[in-house]
Amino acid sequence: MIKRATGFNETFDRREKGTKATHYCPGCGHGIINKLIAEAMADLGIQDRTVFVSPVGCAAFCYYYFDCGNVAGPHGRASAIATGVSRALPGSVVISYQGDGDLGAIGFNNAFQAANRGEHFACFFVNNSIYAMTGGQMAPTTLIGQKTTTTPFGRDPVKEGYPLKVCEVLNQLQAPVYIERVSVADTKRIMQAKKAVRKALEIQRDGKGYAFVEFLSPCPTNWRMDPVTSAEFVTESMEKVFPLGCLRDRSAEHAPVPNQIPQLTLSQLFGEGREGKAAEVDPAFKEKSFKFSGFGGQGVLSLGLVIAEAAGLAGRFVSWLPSYGPEQRGGYASCSVVVSGHEVGSPTVDDPEVLVVMSQPAMEKYYHTVRPGGVMVYEASLPCPEPRDGVRVLAFPASKIAGESRTPKAANTAFLGALTAMGLHGLPEEHVLAALDASFAAKPKLVERNRKVYQTAFEWSTNNF
Ligand SMILES: Cc1ncc(C[n+]2csc(CCOP(=O)(O)OP(=O)(O)O)c2C)c(N)n1
Ligand code: SF4
Ligand SMILES: [Mg+2]
Incomplete structure (x- = not known):
C-alpha cells in the first residue's frame, strides 16, 4: 500500500473537511x-x-x-x-x-x-x-x-x-x-x-x-x-x-554556518537609552486616532511624528503611518497616528477622531471621514466647509500665527499647540514639548522659534476655542 507522507496533514481540512485530495489536476x-x-x-x-x-x-x-x-x-x-x-x-x-x-x-x-x-x-x-x-x-x-x-x-x-x-x-x-x-x-x-x-x-x-x-x-x-x-x-x-x-x-566544502545575521531588539534597533518608558497596558486610556493631512512640505508627517514620539515618551502604545505622493514638494501628504493603552491592532485610520487639515484637497478627501463625535481642525485660510452633524469643525489660523512669529514654515507646530490646548491628544505637555524639541535636534536654531509658535498657538486656542 502506498503510504501517505507524514509531512502532509492527515486530512486537508483547510481545503474541505476530511478530504485527502489535493486541488492539482491529474498528471500535474x-x-x-x-x-x-x-x-x-x-x-x-x-x-x-x-x-x-x-x-x-x-x-x-x-x-x-x-x-x-x-x-x-x-x-x-x-x-x-x-x-x-x-x-x-x-x-x-x-x-x-x-x-x-x-x-x-x-x-x-x-x-x-x-x-x-x-x-x-x-x-x-x-x-x-x-x-x-x-x-x-x-x-x-x-x-x-x-x-x-x-x-x-x-x-x-x-x-x-x-x-x-x-x-x-x-x-x-x-x-x-x-x-x-x-x-x-x-x-x-x-x-x-x-x-x-x-x-x-x-x-x-x-x-x-x-x-x-x-x-x-x-x-x-x-x-x-x-x-x-x-x-x-x-x-x-x-x-x-x-x-x-x-x-x-559545494555542500561538502561548506562547514555548517548558522545564519549569522545579528538579532536586534527593538530598542537596539531604534536607539538604546532613549528617554521614556516601555509602553504599559492601561485599559482606562481611551484609544485616540488622528489623521494629519495637507501638501508635501507643510510638515504634516512631522506633526504626526511629534505626537507619536510624545505618546512613546508617555509610555503609550502608538503607531504612525505616513502616506505621500512621489513629489518632493506639493503632492498630497498625510499620516495616521493611533495612540492607545494597549497594543495597536491596525495603524490605518479610516475614520479619525481628530482630523487636521492643511490643504483644500485634503479637506475634500478626509472631512467626510471624521467619525461622529470627532473634530476637524483646519487651516483658517481655507474655505469654510458645510457643517456636518456630530462633527466639531474648527478654523484655526495656523499660517497666520506662524507667519507673525516669523517662522512661516511652522504652521504645523501651531497646530500642535492648538491640539494640546484643546486636550485633543491627551498627552502630557512636557512630553509634547520634549518631542517637539527633539524633532529639531539637527537644527537647534529652530527649537526656540518653534517653541514660540507653539506657545502663541496654545494661548490663541485657549482663548478662542
Ligand atoms: C501582483 C500580481 N500580479 C498578477 C497576479 C496574477 N497571477 C496569479 S498566478 C500568476 C502566474 C502564476 O504562474 P507560475 O508562477 O508559473 O505558477 P503556476 O501556476 O504555473 O504553477 C499570475 C500572473 C497576481 N496574483 N498578483
Ligand atoms: S496541471 Fe497545470 S493547471 Fe492543473 S494544477 Fe497543475 S499547473 Fe495548475
Ligand atoms: Mg508556471
Missing part, C-alpha cells in the same frame, strides 16, 4: 513535487522547524497540505519572505516554493538577490513553462514556438525573447551552495528529483546556505495535452532547452 507535476518535499521533511526529522513559503500560482494552496509552519506570500515575493523568516528564526528550515511566473518573471530580482546573498533557505522552482493558474499565458521559460494564450502563434524570440534558464543564471553567482535541475516526468527522473530535494533540505538542516532546485514539471491542463503526452513533452522538448543535471554542489 506540483502534486509529485509536494509529495517529495513532504516525505523528505518527515524523513529528515526537520518538520517541526520547517517554514514553508507558498507562492501565488497553482501551488498557492500548499498551506492546505504541509504539516509545518507556513507563510503565504504575494506574487513573486516568496524568496524575500523566506529571507525574512530565515533571518528572524535562525535554526529553522525555510522553503521557498515558486513557479516560473512567480520566480522567473515578477519575482526574479527578489529570487536572484536572495541567491546572491546566499540566504539560508531552499528554493524549489517549478518550471512548467507557463502561467498555469491564470489560464496559460507565456512565462519567461516558455519554449520557442510554444503556443500559449498570449503567444497563440508560438513564442517568437524576436518579440518575446528567449527562454530564461534560471539555473544557469544563478550559477554565475558566488554564494549558492547547491544548484540542480531535475524533472518529474517519469519514475527514473522522479527518483533523481527526490535526491535533489533531500540534498537541498539537508543543506538547510546543516545550516550550510542557499540551495536551488528547478523541476521541469508538466501542466497537462494548460498545455492542452493528456498526462502521458505532457510527460513526453517535458522529456522530449523541455529537456533540450533546460538540460537536467547538477550545476553546482
Whole structure:
C-alpha cells in the first residue's frame, strides 16, 4: 500500500473537511513535487522547524497540505519572505516554493538577490513553462514556438525573447551552495528529483546556505495535452532547452554556518537609552486616532511624528503611518497616528477622531471621514466647509500665527499647540514639548522659534476655542 507522507496533514481540512485530495489536476507535476518535499521533511526529522513559503500560482494552496509552519506570500515575493523568516528564526528550515511566473518573471530580482546573498533557505522552482493558474499565458521559460494564450502563434524570440534558464543564471553567482535541475516526468527522473530535494533540505538542516532546485514539471491542463503526452513533452522538448543535471554542489566544502545575521531588539534597533518608558497596558486610556493631512512640505508627517514620539515618551502604545505622493514638494501628504493603552491592532485610520487639515484637497478627501463625535481642525485660510452633524469643525489660523512669529514654515507646530490646548491628544505637555524639541535636534536654531509658535498657538486656542 502506498503510504501517505507524514509531512502532509492527515486530512486537508483547510481545503474541505476530511478530504485527502489535493486541488492539482491529474498528471500535474506540483502534486509529485509536494509529495517529495513532504516525505523528505518527515524523513529528515526537520518538520517541526520547517517554514514553508507558498507562492501565488497553482501551488498557492500548499498551506492546505504541509504539516509545518507556513507563510503565504504575494506574487513573486516568496524568496524575500523566506529571507525574512530565515533571518528572524535562525535554526529553522525555510522553503521557498515558486513557479516560473512567480520566480522567473515578477519575482526574479527578489529570487536572484536572495541567491546572491546566499540566504539560508531552499528554493524549489517549478518550471512548467507557463502561467498555469491564470489560464496559460507565456512565462519567461516558455519554449520557442510554444503556443500559449498570449503567444497563440508560438513564442517568437524576436518579440518575446528567449527562454530564461534560471539555473544557469544563478550559477554565475558566488554564494549558492547547491544548484540542480531535475524533472518529474517519469519514475527514473522522479527518483533523481527526490535526491535533489533531500540534498537541498539537508543543506538547510546543516545550516550550510542557499540551495536551488528547478523541476521541469508538466501542466497537462494548460498545455492542452493528456498526462502521458505532457510527460513526453517535458522529456522530449523541455529537456533540450533546460538540460537536467547538477550545476553546482559545494555542500561538502561548506562547514555548517548558522545564519549569522545579528538579532536586534527593538530598542537596539531604534536607539538604546532613549528617554521614556516601555509602553504599559492601561485599559482606562481611551484609544485616540488622528489623521494629519495637507501638501508635501507643510510638515504634516512631522506633526504626526511629534505626537507619536510624545505618546512613546508617555509610555503609550502608538503607531504612525505616513502616506505621500512621489513629489518632493506639493503632492498630497498625510499620516495616521493611533495612540492607545494597549497594543495597536491596525495603524490605518479610516475614520479619525481628530482630523487636521492643511490643504483644500485634503479637506475634500478626509472631512467626510471624521467619525461622529470627532473634530476637524483646519487651516483658517481655507474655505469654510458645510457643517456636518456630530462633527466639531474648527478654523484655526495656523499660517497666520506662524507667519507673525516669523517662522512661516511652522504652521504645523501651531497646530500642535492648538491640539494640546484643546486636550485633543491627551498627552502630557512636557512630553509634547520634549518631542517637539527633539524633532529639531539637527537644527537647534529652530527649537526656540518653534517653541514660540507653539506657545502663541496654545494661548490663541485657549482663548478662542
Ligand atoms: C501582483 C500580481 N500580479 C498578477 C497576479 C496574477 N497571477 C496569479 S498566478 C500568476 C502566474 C502564476 O504562474 P507560475 O508562477 O508559473 O505558477 P503556476 O501556476 O504555473 O504553477 C499570475 C500572473 C497576481 N496574483 N498578483
Ligand atoms: S493547471 Fe497545470 S499547473 Fe495548475 S494544477 Fe492543473 S496541471 Fe497543475
Ligand atoms: Mg508556471
